[in-house]
Amino acid sequence: MSLELLIMFAFGGAFLTYLAGKISSKLRDIFALLCSVALVVIVSSLYKVETTITLYNGFFGMPLSMRLNPMAWFFAIAIVSSSALVVLYSMSYMKHRERTDYYYFMLLLINAAMLAIVLSGDLVSFFISWEIMSWSTFLLISYNRNAALPAGIKYIVMSLIGSMCMLVGIISIYTAFDTITISEIVQHMATATAGYKLFLLIIFSITFGIKNAVVPLHTWLPDAYAESPSPFSAVLSGMLTRMGIFGFLLIMFVMVGAENSLHMGRGFFSYHNILAWLGAITIVIPTFIAMLQNDAKKLLAWHGIGQGGYMIVGIAFGTSLGLAGGIFHTLNHAIYIILLFLSVGAIEYSTNGLRDLNSLGGLFKKMPIAFLGGLLGICGLIGIPLTNGFVSKWLIYKTLILGKAPFLAFATLLGTWGTILSVYKFLHNLYLGQLPQEHQNIKKTPLAMQIPIVILSLTILVFGILPGLPLKSINAMIVSFGFTPLTVSIWGISSETGTLNMINIFSILLVVVAIFWLIFQAARKSTAVDQYDNYAAGAAIPKDKYNYTVEFYAPFYRMATPYLRDIFDMLYQKIARFTEFACDNIRKIYTGYVSDYIIYIILFLALLISAQLKWSVF
Amino acid sequence: MRKCIGIILLIIIAWGILTSLQTMPFGVSRAKVANHYINNGKDETGAANIVTSVVINYRAFDTLGEVTVLFLSAIGLGAVLATIKTREKRDTEKASLILSTGCRFLFPPIILFGAYIFIHGHLTPGGGFQGGAIIASAFLLMYLGCHGEKRLNDRCSTFSESLGGLAFVIIGLIGLAVGTHYFLNNFMPLGKFNTLLSAGVIPIIYIAIGFKVGAELSKIIDLLMEES
Amino acid sequence: MIVIVTFLIVAMLAAAVSAYFFRDLLNAVIASCMVSLIAAVMFILLHAPDVAMAEASIGAALVTTVFVIAIRRTTRYEK
Amino acid sequence: MNEMSILDPVLLIAIPLGLAFLIPLLGLVSKKIVRWIPVVGFLFNGIVALLILPHVLKQPIIVKIGGFVPPFGINLYAGSVGMLLASLIAITGFLVSIYAVKYITKGAEQKYHILFLLLLTGATGVVLTGDIFNLFVFFEILCISSYALVAYLGTRSGLEASIKYLIQGSIGSSFLLIGIGLLYGQFGTLNMADLARQIVDYTEPSVFVSMVFMITGLGIEAAIFPLNAWLPDAHSSAPSSVSAVLSGIAIEVGLYAVIRVLFTIFAVSNFFIFFMVLGVLTVLIGEMSAFAQKNIKRMLAYSSIGQIGLIVFAFSISTQLGVAGGLFQMVSHTLGKALLFLCAGYMIFRTGSMEISSLEGIGKKMPITALCFTIGTFSIVGLPPFTGFASKFMIIRAALANGELLLQILIGLVLVGTIIEGAYFFKIIQTIYFKGAHKTDNREEAPVTALIPMLILVSFIIVIGMFPNIIDKVLQPAASELLDQVKYIGSVLG
Structure with missing residues (x-):
């Protein structure tokens, strides 16, 4: 019962929030917050519950069902709690924006759809929720207008490509096994041929790879992250993109099964190995591209892609340690990237939409809470001990070293170094250094924005010091995939080495x-001086030169730019332009002259007649 | 070039039609449906004119459709012409006295002839469509010969076309309501063969059609004439 | 009888072909009117008087008028 | 049978015809009543059709017009397909005529209502008839009223489109007539069942010629690829309420006729591969042409071509699932496209321009209309939980069911078409909601008579999309009816 209640609450809450917004904006805010908090309560009350319910048989007689298991619960709790924090944050952040009813509606709808995705017990409801999530995300990405519009189109087109692949996959499963319920598919999968399994793995990987932004399919992400409203960027990067990881887990370890998907192909050219390498590429290249970004959100976005690579490497490697690392990293990434986006959002809020790294700086004193969030966030992102990122990265390194994959391990380390370099720029250019004059009197960060930042910062530390809390439920998930359980204590984890x-x-x-x-x-001997109180060779430095953080990595930038272009994005742009060109020319079939049209008609008729009478084709 | 292609294509199509036609022996009765009409038409419908029995009884539904098509073309023409307002007065020469008198003289007999044709539709060749067309040609004569003098009465033509169509449908519905419950059923007594009051509903429908077709065709002419 | 029919067919064909070739559209309309008229006669010879009646009144009279009206509203000569 | 005689399917044709004849008379009394006549007529039709529908699912009703036994008289074949489409026509007609009450204010109003009524009556006739010449007659009613309605606004583009449509449509009609004539010459009967029975053991290749003539003739109205050049012009220059039924009903009915001819009369199986390729071509060309459009109605019209291609593809799979999917796609396209045109109608009316760029900020100005439009596009693209998804799901299922490579490749191409479709529809949605300045225009929502039909269509789209079982109960018997030629012949000829 509580599962139905959960789903109804999630979707119904979204609609009611919209309606409440028509009455008063205050009521809407409170209602939205209540809804999301209630979802957190309901989901956490379902801890360790495993049920399956059938929603209805209405869809062509297929039983659409919901099921709760360790994997679903783990993702569900992450989704609802992050969305509750984001809703709380939005209460201040979105206060003076237009169309806030719509914003909340879409935010809660996306949240509900993600919840439905992880809870769905069959592929059709999985697909339906997936698509609801995709289109509502599109609607929210476009929210900021102007630059957000092409980003939205890019997102939805890639997302549609993914959905179509998944739809084909789902329907082929349905035709092959005559069932859509995941638990039944698992049983049938034993009878399927290896080729068919590989087909399923590949076609679903395209979908989930697009959503999780694995490298050749990542191009939608930077623009989409950067152009959405910041709280939504947080949701987008924290949970929504990671639905791809959920999907990978679902297809690799639940549906096809670990023993199958890890033995697909031979040697290097095995499915999971190639996936792991793609993951490694996803770590390295985007992380270094991130270094070149001057837009705080774009920088985070590229890191979002890169961190996704760690998860892919972890789960594609396919040992219990790696899997635990990958899944844990998903959670950790969600926490710190949401935190980072929220702190950038706070800066954006205070500086009226500025997020250019070159024109900001020294906000440390003005916005201590945001600084705290940013600091802990990047610590987590790098993986500094005592933060959660350290634990999951440690697990992944360990896996790769144990699994005798030096190149992959090197790639992950390289990624971490790149991360350190680029997030230093991020931290420094935003919070440290000199505060530009025009930002002396910025708006104060409201309480509703501070609370989520503080909570998330604390969570980073808690999970960093007590990794056993989440690892226990991850362990349960790994066991349900058929792997050997890890020995997890509240303080840490032990492996054979x-x-x-x-x-x-x-x-x-x-x-x-x-x-x-x-x-x-x-x-301590230093004295604090005003930023304009400094001289070079007896002359005051021109004001526009005072900010030494401008073009932080300029030499590196000059060196690396030619190699770090996003060639895939360029390729896709080219394809898109070609398609547009082709469309424009196809249209010219319809010339506008009736005589041409009549020729078409007569040609059609004559062709058919002669085909039959002369060659008896039909 | 284009013409050549067109001709070649048309030749191919003609070839197709010819091969089809070769399979039909000319003049030999193969149609069992037609045989049925010829053999049983008289008894089943009571109409002396077999064509009429087919048009108004066996395939009355088609006829209803065709009447509607005609109705549609009049309405459609009206709808389109109503939106184009480019009326310009042109100088027209008045018809000579002889011509106009002749037309006026011919008008009633033509109308009468048309009426005769559709009233006797079930007995002699012709019927509502032909009668209606003849009536319309009488109006055409008036428009041509006595320019602008006698116009079709708008209200009158609306009445006759609407009532004609309605009568057809209502007779059909009565057929559905009474007797054997078939739409357009010939529910009335067939009467004595080959007399004016025979063949059940056929004469009534034909009169309705005659009025309707006459009114519609005249209206089309009226619309076009008015515009020019 | 056969002579009459042959004559009618030849005349009909001639009218049809000339309707195609006339540059003056009014002439073309009259020629096509002739086609209809001869067709009506042919129908009578083929013992189909009702079809003949329809053909004469609609094909020969009404359609021709409609064409003539159309020509009057546009141009008389084909370009 | 006795209690059924009250609910005779022939009423679906007879009553609207009678009402159409009545309108000129009522027009003499009052101009206001006339507007409501189509509403009344289609309300009646909708009720009757929905009442009859459950009866025909097991056993079709054969209506003998005039009481003559087929093949001697004309018969109506009110089977599941016919009644499904007839109900669809009645419902759509009802909604669109409510919309038109306020929308049609210019021109010869009374004539508009007659033409509109007859357009859909013709469509109903086509889907119900069991006689091939009768099909032609109703087809003519459908076509002629659409020619007139396309030109109704009297604009230059409208007249031009109408003339183009008229020329191509007349060529189509004459081809159809030639085909029917050849068939009658060969078999001496016009009854579909009788024809089908005789064609089964007729081996001359020349029967194919008549089939091709009929397919070409009907294909022009059905807008199959090389024959559909009239469509973008005609659908975009008609008044929006007319575009809604032209896109939603007229081409579907044309396609139904093609399918009926192919499946029931000729039952040619090896023609379908060709037809399938044609369907995919139609999808791709339709969607690609739509992509480059700047005019919203033209874009919708081209998208209709794409949808028709999808339906053709589904039908030519010619399995139970494929045909059911095709019928379902018909239903969802009708609902979706009618909705889109209705919304677009008032959007254009308010902005005064058909350019997509002029729709900027309409989401604020007309929120409900914009929302309906958005839902319509989602349904057409095939996003859940709207009907378009359910039907597309069914079609893909049908395509993958056989495991044939050709089908798999073709469905891949169809999906590429869907992605292109998604791209341009999403662009429009962005234009509606997110483009333009943040100015707060005062609201100019469409009138209630327009909103009611839109909202009803939206609710249909959502309800059927979430519970496709409702309609699946009709689709399955309908599909087996189309595929089972023997049963068709048996139930008509006894």
Whole structure:
């Protein structure tokens, strides 16, 4: 019962929020918040519950069902809690924007659709929810107008390509096995040929690869992230994109089954190995492209792609450790990237929409909470110990080293170095350095925006120090895939070559930090001066030159730009232009002259007649 | 070039039609449906004119459709012409006295002839369509010969075309309501063969059609004449 | 009888062909009117008087008038 | 049978015909009543059709007009397909005529209503008749009223489109007539069942010639690829309420006739591969042409071509699933496209231009209309949970069911068409909602008489999309009726 209630609550809440907005905006805000909090409560009350319910048989007599299992619960709780935080954040962020009813409606609808995706027990309801999610996302990406419009089109076209692939896959499964219920498909899959399984894996991988932005299919993401409203960018990067990971888990380990999907092909040219390599490429290239970005959100967006690569590498490697790492990284990534987008959003809110890294700086004092969020966020992103990103990255490195994959391991490390370089720029150009004059009197960050940032920051630390909390339920998920369980304690995880125990690291670090702090306190001699109170060779520095963070990586930029172009995006643009050209020419078949049209008609008739009478084709 | 292609294509089509036609022996009765009409038409419908029995009884539904097509073309023409307002007065020469008198003299007999044709539709060749067309040609004569003097009465033509069509449909519906419950059933007594009051509903329908067709065709002429 | 029929057919064909070749559209209309008229006669010879009646009144009279009206509203000569 | 005689399917044709004849008379009394006559007529039709529909699912009703046994008289064949389409026509007609009450204000109003009524009556006749010449007659009614309605606005483009349509349509009609004539010459009967029975054991290749003539003739109205050049002009220059039925009903009915001829009369199986390729070509060319359009109604018209291609493709799979999918796609296209044209009608009316760029900010100005439009596009593109998805699902299922390589390749191409379709429809949605300045125009919503039909169509789209079982109960018998030639012959000739 509670599952139906959950879904009804999610979808109904979205519609009612819209209606409430017609009455008063205050009522709507409260209602939206209540809805999303209620969803968190309901989902968390369903912990360790495993049920299956049939919604109805209305769709061509196919039973559309919902099922709850460890995997679904894990993703569901992540979805609802992140969306609750985002809704809370939006209450202030979106206050003075137009069409807020619509915004909340779409936000909650996307949330409900994602919930329906992870809870769906059959492929048709999976597809339906997937598509609802896709089109509502499109509607929300376009929300910011202007530059957001092409981004939206790019997103929806790629998304449609993915959906069509998935639809073909689903229907072929239905024709092959005569069922759409996932649990039944699993049983039937044993009878399928290896070729068919490979077909399924590939065709679903296209869909999920597009959604998760695996490298050749990633081009929709940077624009979409950058141009959406910031709270929605957070949802987009945190959970929505990661529905791709959910999909990969579903197709690889649930439907096709681990023992099949990990033995598809031979040697290097096996399915999961190629996927892992794609993941590695996804880590390296976007991370370095991120370094070149001057738009805070675009920078984060490219990191979003790159981090997706870690997850892919983890789950494609296909050991319990790797899987745990991949899944955990999905959660961790969600937490810190939402945090980062929310803090960038806070800056955007305060500076009236500025997010250009070159024109900001020194906001540390003005917006301490946002700075905290940004700092902890990038710590998580890099994977500094004591933050959650460290644990999942550690798991992935460990997997790759244990799995004797030095190149992949090197790629992941390379990605981390790139991350460090680029997020330093991010942190520095936003919060550190000099505060430009025009930002001296920026708006204060409202409380509703601060609370989510604080909560997420704390979560990063909690999961970093106590990784066992989420790893337990991840472990349950891995077991349900048929892998050997990990030995997880609340402080960490042990594997055959070494144990990760965060409490040790925590205490060591605590001591080190305390010592350093004392040293710094004792040795502090610097004095604070105003930013214009500095001179070079006796002359004041021109004002426009004072911000030394402008063009932070200029030499690197000059060196790397030719190699770091997004060739896939260029290729797709070319295809799109060609299609447009072709469309324009096809149209010219309809010349506008009746005599031509009559020739067509007569030609058609004459062709058919002669085909039959002369050659008896039919 | 284009013409050549067109001709070649048309030749291919003609070839197709010819091969089809070769399979039909000319003049030999193969149609069993037609045989049925010839053999049983008299008894089943009571009409002396077999063509009429087919048109108004066996295939009355088609006739209803055709009447509608005619109705449509008049209405459609009216609808299109109503939107184009480019009326310009042209100088027209008045017809000579002899011509106009002759036309006026001929008008009643032609009308009468048309009426005769459709009233006797079930007995002699012709019927509602032909009668209506003849009536319309009488109006045409008036338009040509006595320019602008006598115009079709709009209200009158509307009445006759509407009532004609309605009568057809209502007779059909009465057939559905009474007797054997078939639409357009010949529910009235067939009467004595080969007399004016025979063949059940056929004469009534034919009169309705005659009025309707006459009114519609005249209206089309009226519309076009008025415009020019 | 056969002579009459042959004559009618030849005349009909001639009228049809000349309707195609006339540059003066009014002439073409009259020629096509002749086709209809001869067709009506042919129908009578083929014992189909009702069809003949329809052909004479509609094909020969009404259609011709409609064409003439159309010509009057547009141009008389084919370009 | 006795209690059924009250609900005779022939009423679906007779009553609207009678009402159409009545309109000129009523027009003399009051101009206002006339507007409501089509509404009344189609309300009646809708009720009757929906009441009859459950009866025909198991056993078709054969209506003998005039009481003559087929093949001697004309008969109506009110089977599941016929009644399904007849109900669809009646419902759409009802909604569109409500819309037209306020929408049609210019020109010869009374004549518009007559033509509109007869257009759909002709369509009903085509789908119900069991006689091939009768089909031709009703087809003519359908075509002639559409010629006139296309030119109704009297604009230059309208007249030009109408003339083009008239020329091509007349060629089509005459080809159809030639085909029927050849068939009658060969078999001496006009009854479809009787013809089918005789054609089964007739081996001369020349029977194919008559079939080709009929297919070409009907194909012009059905807008199959090389024969559809009239469509974009005609559908875009007609008044929007007319475009809605032309796109939603007229071409579907044309296609129904093609399918009926192919499946029931000739039952040619090896023609379908050709037809399938034609369908895919129609999809691709329609969608690609739509992509480049700047005029919203032209875009919708081209998109109709694409949809027709999809339906043709579905039918030519010629399995139970494929045919059912094709019929379903017909239903969803009718609902979706009618909705789109109705919405576009008032959008154009309010902005005064058919250019897509002029629709900027209409989402604020006419929120409900814009919302309906959005839902319509989603349904046409085939996004869940709207009807378009359910029907597309069925078609893809049918295409993949056989495991034939050709079918798989073709369905791939169809899906490419869908993606192109998605791209241009989503662009329009962005234009409606997200383009232009943030100005707050005062609201200029469409009148209630327009909103009611739109909202009803939206609710149909959503309900059928979520519960396709409702309609699947009709689709399955309908598909088996189309495929089962023997049963058709048996139930007509006894």
